Amino acid sequence: MSENILTAKTIELGADFSSKEEAIRYVGAMLRDQGYVNDEYIGEMLEREEVTSTYMGNYVAIPHGTEAAKKDVLETGLAVVTVPDGVDFGGGNIVKLLIGIAGKGNEHLEILSQIAIVCSEEENIDTILNADSKEEILSLFNEVN
Known part of the structure; x- marks a missing residue:
């Protein structure tokens, strides 16, 4: 995985959130603050969650x-946040690991496959x-290359 x-x-250990909306806004802000996306992308992340949950299991x-958010991606990037106490993503799905993605063009497909390898x-x-x-987290993701 590219170093940048x-x-x-863009890694946060031991975060605590009271809702999935708060968690998504936090991850989106991390991506924005590092110059990967503009502010509108955060709203698109929340919209994506309304359409279909980004909960993957485990x-x-x-x-x-969303697909429309491509215009709001400035550079490909990831944000990783651990949530030891978990945050409810609905339907009893508790999330302890958030991986926010901003993919320029079709780069998100490669990133998703690398994340799938790590998280499988x-x-x-x-x-x-x-x-x-x-x-520790950086080295684990970098081993995928």
Whole structure:
């Protein structure tokens, strides 16, 4: 994975949210603050969640914008947030790992496949959720290359 797609600045350990909306806004703001997206993208992430849940199973959600949000992506990037106490994404789906995506063009497809590789192993999710440092998470995602 490219060095500038996921950085220590876009990883947050031990966050706490009272709602999925709050969690999605937080992840979106991380992407915005690092220059990956403009402010409108956050609204598109919330809209995507209304259309279809970004909950993937195994305590993982991958919030991202709608197809129309492509215009609001400035650069491809990821944000990873751990939520030890979990946040309810509806229907009893508890999320402890949020991976926000902003993909320029079709780059989101490659990123999704890399995330799928990492998250298909339950032990990798446990490693991320129990990470003591951002570097542990970075190295896990960088191993996918």
